[in-house]
Amino acid sequence: MTNQHFIYLLRLADSPLILAQRLSEWCGHGPVLEEDLALSNMALDLIGQARLLLTHAGRVESRDRDEDQLAFLRMENKYRNLTIVELPNGDFGQTVTRNFLFSAYQVELWKRLQISTDTELAAIAAKSIKESTYHLSHSAEWVIRLGDGTEESHLRMQTALDQLWPYSAELFTSDDTDRSMAESGIGVDPSAFKTDWQSTVSQVIGEATLTLPADTPFVSSGKAGQHSEHMGHLLGELQYLQRTFPGAQW
Amino acid sequence: MYTQSMDLPQKKEQSASAPGAPENPEYQREFDARLAQGEFIEAKDWMPEAYRKTLIRQISQHAHSEIVGMLPEGNWITRAPTLKRKAILLAKVQDEGGHGLYLYSAAETLGISRDEMFEALHTGKAKYSSIFNYPTLTWADIGVIGWLVDGAAIMNQIPLCRCSYGPYARAMVRICKEESFHQRQGFDLLMTMMQGTNEQRVMVQDAVNRWWWPSLMMFGPHDSESTHSERGKQWGIKRISNDDLRQKFVDATAPQADILGVTLPDPNLKWNEKQERYEFGNIDWDEFWNVVNGNGHCNRERLAARVSAWQDGEWVREAALAHANKRAAKHPDGRVGEQAAPSMETAPMQTAPTAGST
Numbered sequence: 001m002t003n004q005h006f007i008y009l010l011r012l013a014d015s016p017l018i019l020a021q022r023l024s025e026w027c028g029h030g031p032v033l034e035e036d037l038a039l040s041n042m043a044l045d046l047i048g049q050a051r052l053l054l055t056h057a058g059r060v061e062s063r064d065r066d067e068d069q070l071a072f073l074r075m076e077n078k079y080r081n082l083t084i085v086e087l088p089n090g091d092f093g094q095t096v097t098r099n100f101l102f103s104a105y106q107v108e109l110w111k112r113l114q115i116s117t118d119t120e121l122a123a124i125a126a127k128s129i130k131e132s133t134y135h136l137s138h139s140a141e142w143v144i145r146l147g148d149g150t151e152e153s154h155l156r157m158q159t160a161l162d163q164l165w166p167y168s169a170e171l172f173t174s175d176d177t178d179r180s181m182a183e184s185g186i187g188v189d190p191s192a193f194k195t196d197w198q199s200t201v202s203q204v205i206g207e208a209t210l211t212l213p214a215d216t217p218f219v220s221s222g223k224a225g226q227h228s229e230h231m232g233h234l235l236g237e238l239q240y241l242q243r244t245f246p247g248a249q250w
Numbered sequence: 251m252y253t254q255s256m257d258l259p260q261k262k263e264q265s266a267s268a269p270g271a272p273e274n275p276e277y278q279r280e281f282d283a284r285l286a287q288g289e290f291i292e293a294k295d296w297m298p299e300a301y302r303k304t305l306i307r308q309i310s311q312h313a314h315s316e317i318v319g320m321l322p323e324g325n326w327i328t329r330a331p332t333l334k335r336k337a338i339l340l341a342k343v344q345d346e347g348g349h350g351l352y353l354y355s356a357a358e359t360l361g362i363s364r365d366e367m368f369e370a371l372h373t374g375k376a377k378y379s380s381i382f383n384y385p386t387l388t389w390a391d392i393g394v395i396g397w398l399v400d401g402a403a404i405m406n407q408i409p410l411c412r413c414s415y416g417p418y419a420r421a422m423v424r425i426c427k428e429e430s431f432h433q434r435q436g437f438d439l440l441m442t443m444m445q446g447t448n449e450q451r452v453m454v455q456d457a458v459n460r461w462w463w464p465s466l467m468m469f470g471p472h473d474s475e476s477t478h479s480e481r482g483k484q485w486g487i488k489r490i491s492n493d494d495l496r497q498k499f500v501d502a503t504a505p506q507a508d509i510l511g512v513t514l515p516d517p518n519l520k521w522n523e524k525q526e527r528y529e530f531g532n533i534d535w536d537e538f539w540n541v542v543n544g545n546g547h548c549n550r551e552r553l554a555a556r557v558s559a560w561q562d563g564e565w566v567r568e569a570a571l572a573h574a575n576k577r578a579a580k581h582p583d584g585r586v587g588e589q590a591a592p593s594m595e596t597a598p599m600q601t602a603p604t605a606g607s608t
Contacts, residue, residue, distance in 0.1 A: 017333075024327045024336070027343050028320035029555065031563020033351055036320075040344040047337045054333075068332045092566050148576065149569025156565065241331035241389055249446050250331035250389070250439075 001184070006061045007080065008181045009121070010070070011223050012109075013053030014081035017071055018231075019102060020046035021238055022089055031092050038138060042099065045131040052124045072242040076231055083220035084167035086231045093146050093153065094160040100139035101164060104200045105171050106132040108193040117185035140204045147208025158210050165213040170220040171197070273298055285486050290416035293359035301485055305415050306360050307376075308487065310367040313353035315379035316346045318371075318552050322386040323395060331389060338435055339392060345428045352421040359417045372557045380538070381464050383546030390443060390450075390457035396436015398458075398465040398503065404429045405499045406469065414486030437506070444511050451511075458507070459515045466530075467538045469496040500528045 023043035030036030054067040085102060089095045110132055113125035146153040172194040174182075181187025205212050220228070241250070277296040284291065291297055320343050327343065330336035354364045370376035381399055386392065407429065410422040443450040470476060470492045482488025490498075500519075507514050518531035540546065 021328060024340055027327055027340060028317070028324040028347075029559045029562075031559070031566040033317065033347055033354070035566075037344055037347050037351070040340055040347070044337055044340055044344070047333055047340070051333050051337075071333050072331075092563065145573045146566065146569045149571075149573045150565070152565050153569030153572075237328045240329045245447065245449060248331075248450060249442060250335055 001180070002060060002062075004177045004180050005118070005186060006057055007177050008187050009053055009057035009060060010078075011080040011177075012113075012121075013050045013057060013070075014079050015085050015102070016046035016106075017050035017054070018079070018081040018234065019085040019098075020044075020050060021234060022085065022087075023095070023099075025089055026095065035092070039095070042131075042135050042138070045128075045135070049124070049128045049131070052127075053121075056120050056124065068242070072239050076227060076235055077225040079227065079231070079235070080223050080225060082167070082170050083222035083228055084164060084170065086222065086228060086234055087164070087167070088230055090160065090163075091156060092142075093156040094164065096139045096142040096146070097157065097160040098164055099135060100143045100204065101168055101171075101201065103132050103135035103139055104197055105190075107136050107200075108196050109188065109190070112188040112193065116187065121186065136200075143204055143210075144208045147205070147210045154209065157208065161205070161210055162213050166216045166218045167220050169215065169218065170223060173219060173223070175224070285414055285484075288486075289414075290419060291414050292416045300481075302360050304481070304485070304487065305418065306357055306362050309353055309357040309360070309418055310362070310370065311377050311379075313350045313357060313367065314371045314376055315382065316350035316353060318378045318382045318556060320346050320350075321552055321555055322382055322384070322548070323392060325386045326389060326392050329389070330392075335439070342396070342432050342435065345432070349421075349425045349428070352424065353418075356415075356417040356421045368560060372553070372560060374544070374553065377542065378552075379468060380541040380546060381468050382552060383541050383549045384460070384464050385547050387460070388453050388457060390440065390453040391461070393436045393439035393443065393454065394457040394461045396432050396434075397440055397506070398436075398461050399468070400429050400433040400436060401503060402465045402468040402499050404433060405495050405502075409489040409495075410487075412486075412489060437510070440510055440512075454510075455512050458512045462515050463533065463537075464541075466496055466500070466533055467541075469493070469499065471535070471538075497527055500530050504528050 020043040023039050023046070026036065026039040027043075028036065030039060050071065051067050054070045058065045058067065058070055082102075084098060087098070107129060110125040110129035114122055114129065116122040116125065143157065147157045148154070172190045174189045174191045178187065178189050182189040182192070202212055222228070222231075241248075274296070278298060281291070281295075281297060281301075284295075291301075323339065323343050323346075327336065327340050330339050354367060357367060358364060367376065371378065381402075386395070404426060407422055407426050411419055411426055413419045413422070440454055443454050473491045473493045476492055504514060504519065504521075516531045518529060520529055521527075522529050541549070544550075
């Protein structure tokens with residue numbers, strides 16, 4: 001039970017951690033200054049979520065691992081993030097499309113976790129839902145703006161959606177950990193809110209004049225620790241200093 | 251729209267001071283009197299064309315320095331060693347972007363658009379602070395930039411909080427507050443490293459060795475060589491000379507180096523008891539001018555990064571404008587439904603940068 005609780009918290013923590021790493025790559029390179037700042041803000045929110053969740057996970061695990069030991073010193077197959085967040089940013093359209101799909105998911109997740117029997121998790125969810133609601137509104141506005149903008153932007157957004165859509169299946173897969181956490185009242189089975197997520201997504205995609213792609217049999221497996229080829233490179237940067245100077249204080 | 255130039259209310263009045271036209275002696279007297287009394291000049295006020303041009307040059311180059319300055323520090327965000335340091339650095343670099351935003355806005359009040367200013371940056375017509383053409387090679391560089399580069403920037407900028415142009419002065423008040431926070435964060439980063447392993451201490455000393463002289467160069471040429479100083483003083487834009495500011499910086503920084511336990515790379519640096527100031531060695535002005543003229547380590551990369559961010563974002567800006575126009579056509583009375591996407595003008599800006607990271 002403790003181990004499943006720990007794994008469950010890592011899953012919640014690692015997706016914001018890894019998406020923050022990706023979004024921070026935009027810093028200084030955004031299409032307009034205002035969006036540069038907005039993407040950095042979202043990365044900061046996500047780092048904040050990850051820090052709280054990793055600290056809590058470390059306490060639940062009871063092996064004296066703090067947020068940094070968990071964030072920087074695990075092997076790749078011990079990271080439990082959804083694969084979609086580790087994919088390279090692509091262009092601005094791909095970045096906001098991913099933010100949209102993921103933040104719509106996070107909003108549904110936090111909504112339900114606010115009543116978790118794990119009171120620390122419930123408090124983190126209550127704080128995080130405000131941030132994710134903003135991320136959703138920001139990204140949805142951009143999906144609409146770019147989907148409905150010019151011929152080029154429409155094409156780029158449809159391509160982004162087509163490329164990312166197969167990775168959305170993983171958001172709603174559930175395994176023994178999810179089910180056990182849902183039964184205990186600590187967590188939630190993600191399959192329970194797929195319909196709500198779909199309703200948000202299809203409304204915005206429709207307004208953006210984009211076409212919802214058909215589902216495919218592909219299901220990515222990041223939350224089980226099996227990642228894409230991109231993850232190793234991302235971790236190479238993330239872990240660089242901690243791995244090069246073991247035990248140093250920063 | 252963020253790219254539109256502002257239609258300034260004094261445009262008609264300005265025709266009297268357009269390039270080539272005679273300045274208005276009566277307005278000039280009033281302007282001079284206000285400067286003499288230490289009053290602010292505001293965007294709607296009459297001002298001599300040369301004053302306006304000087305301010306546009308100075309404020310826009312300051313803004314460019316902020317956004318180009320995001321790049322060397324941005325180089326370490328994905329490699330920051332802890333989550334706390336990552337959040338601090340990201341928030342800091344974001345602050346620099348915010349400074350760029352206030353400063354571009356302040357320059358826009360003088361009748362130039364952000365697009366025009368970007369064009370000047372991208373074509374090399376406008377300069378930015380040459381300190382950002384040095385590479386950030388280790389994590390210690392992040393601390394040293396905070397301590398020395400932001401420290402030098404503060405020395406340069408505090409007098410600007412009292413500069414005669416109101417919008418610039420007010421932007422500088424906020425910027426200086428944030429810069430002094432950045433400087434403390436940089437010092438804290440270095441202090442932590444100096445209390446760490448030998449390898450970390452070596453890293454800090456190496457970074458100090460590389461950044462010390464370029465930091466002194468940030469104050470610009472010696473007063474005897476500086477072309478803009480005299481007029482700047484008359485206009486209340488440049489209140490303290492380059493050499494005086496540089497001296498203040500050395501006097502403030504040398505004792506901090508002792509506290510940190512690093513050596514400043516200048517064998518001629520010593521305290522002069524009689525004059526109550528530090529003496530220091532000669533600056534390599536050939537290096538300074540080389541970097542200013544495009545021959546530093548990173549000049550090409552920095553400019554290329556800004557140009558490609560702008561070019562890669564062109565389709566985004568075009569699409570945003572196209573969408574805003576479509577919406578305006580659908581709602582000619584300017585009223586839109588609650589669910590409709592907001593226009594670029596209201597693109598949401600998050601509140602506290604570190605909201606999620608505490």
